[in-house]
Amino acid sequence: MDSTTADTPITLHHRICPLCEACCGLTVQVQGRKVISIRGHDDDVFSAGYICPKGVALKDLHEDPDRLRTPMIKRNGRHVEATWEEAWAEIAQRLPAVQAAHGRDAVGLVAGNPSSHKIGLMLYLGRLIKALGSRNIFTAATLDQMPRHLSSGLLFGQWMSVPVPDIERCDFLLILGANPVVSNGSMWTVPNFKAKARALQARGGQMVVIDPRRTETAALADTHLFIRPGADVFLLLGMVHTLFAEGLVQLGRLAEWAQGLEQVREAVQPFTPEVVAPRCGIAADTVRGLARQLAQTPHASVYARIGTCTQHYGALNTWLVDLLNLLTGHLDEPGGAMFPKAAAFALNTSHLAATQPGQSLKGRGVALGRFSSRVSAAPEVMGELPIGCLAEEMETPGAGQIKALITVATNPVLSAPNGPRLSAALSQLDFMVSMDIYLNETTRHADVILPAPSPLEDLHYDVPYPQLSWRNHARYSAPVFGPAAEQAMDWETLLRLAAIASGEATTPATAAQLDDQLFAQDMQRRFGALAPAVLAATAGLRGPDRLLDVALRTGPYGDQFGQQPDGLTLAKVQASGPSGGIDLGPLQPRLPEMLMTPSGLIEMAPAALLADLPRALADLQQPTPELVIIGRRDARSNNSWMHNLPTLAKGPMRCTALVHPADAARLGLAEGALVRLSTRTSQGAQHIDAQVSLSSEMMPGVVSLPHGWGHDLPGTQLQLAAQRPGVNLNALLDENQRDPLSGTAVLSGLPVEMVAVEGAKTKVFTHF
Structure with a gap:
């Protein structure tokens, strides 16, 4: 109270x-x-x-009054409030029963991207996954970023060795399929991108944006070029071809640390600018000009994101971006594409501590396809399966069929392709548990919902984002408020779930006891005879704080438990909070020390990527569709639940179909008209109805609709979002359309038919 x-x-x-x-x-x-x-x-x-x-x-x-503050249990088809002990009793009774009857793979898990912003989820989700022992693990990574991880893993040996533009010193920035003015970076943590881009221009630099929509970032750029959706791979191949054809390849100091140059040269020979230009919609001379400018500018970088990842050639696109930075001498160089050095949790920084400066230490690299999905035989990447396979894995009978599901901070009914099919499959599960703050379009199917604390009730330290940041730093936030009565922290909830999933007693030890046991075991494995000293040094800490202290102290800036007295500790980072954290300086060159490939070199020509190029070559012969659909991002709409927050929901209706005036005239559409958008998928014809907003920022032949909408399903508790539900773009998309290498869903550039809804009147877009 x-x-x-x-x-x-x-x-x-x-x-x-x-x-x-x-x-x-x-x-x-x-x-x-x-x-x-x-x-x-x-x-x-x-x-x-x-x-x-x-x-x-x-x-x-x-x-938010809709934010869940107590567990919910479904009784007679309705969710009712319950105590934590009632929720745990329900889970302990039903989850092990599914495992006993159908095996470990019968329980699946899906995690969403809000997990990456919560240290308790980031550090303890792995314990639940290990306890489940299931191959059916899915995350939002195959909805937006898996191609980035795949390329990093194959070229540099570690999934999170992600090069980002060193924007402070960059003089030419080429951006494809990204809108950092709105996102402030994606797989590139760069707050206030607009100011940094203007500073780049003020010092005489240039920014070029290539996108089928004149986005907020494109409007800021010196040059914007339209490109046909899905054709980025051809533009990139044409640019790489140009570098070889015109003798512009310059690896610089990385020449001795890279292998595969001749294989790349040979592989791109068919993709001349003249060959690729018609498919991209970008002239051959422009393709060459971009390659020349990139090669001839001393400090330059190429950056590409979701628009290039969520298409048929997501993996090839990301690899080619890395190649362009490497081949022009801009990889790991100031002003180019550089690797952040995180203070904690980055495996490539732990690896660095074991090497000598200027040397590379061979690593294990990454493994692909260690197992495959049961129905479509889709290979795993990073230990997870494509989320597009989730529905079929729940629907299809047989050994390994998903009978129970755990969801963590995710709403795939709105965020994954063919949400209606996925929703129907969820309704047939034997049991479902959700960790979530809302009763949403996905969690409405759950038998038990376990609420999370408010972000203001939890500590905060970013685990993945310092590994992607424009500048090295360490920052910590203490909770603003104590947790509400009985509210469990995320890490406590995950440990209790893991105890039940691993077959412990129905009333397992407390989360604190479990944490102590597991921490002691981990420290013994990691430090051996030194483990007692580590346990003594961290004796006053629990949960994520304790893991963070160990990670900071053993990281590249850490005190190494007293061996480097001036180094970082959790206490030192905590003490810096009021002053805004600890600045660890600009990005610095990190190659070759951080390479973890089996060869100890940059693997420029991974066999899996080279083998996918003939598919792209054959695709050049295919006709281009008359009209395709793409998504878009809004600064106020990063996740579907944000539509329920007044500050973000206010203003004009954002779930509208942006249509170029020429397309509208051809189809007889006026501003505010209601149109039917239809696609043909492997599951049959799909359609949604949306309002039109005329916009010359669109490339002709392309329509844009944002994702994450469709808040009109029964059984949810998102009162504000339901007032303007919008429509679900992903209901049009085919869950069986995936990048074959990364398993990433194709969310962009798919053919669509658009016709006016007969008898519908135009409508003025309302404001909140």
């Missing part, structure tokens, strides 16, 4: 925003348990006061 009064003192807290990859520093003004205001933290060493509307919306999220 809130006992705040007018006399309650107002306090100021410093936080890291957990709502997108920008990870901006915030100052939160609080009175009792009420949030008074949220602003950017001017002294934050990473974001320097920048804030977007999502940061302000943390207040809405904390106070």
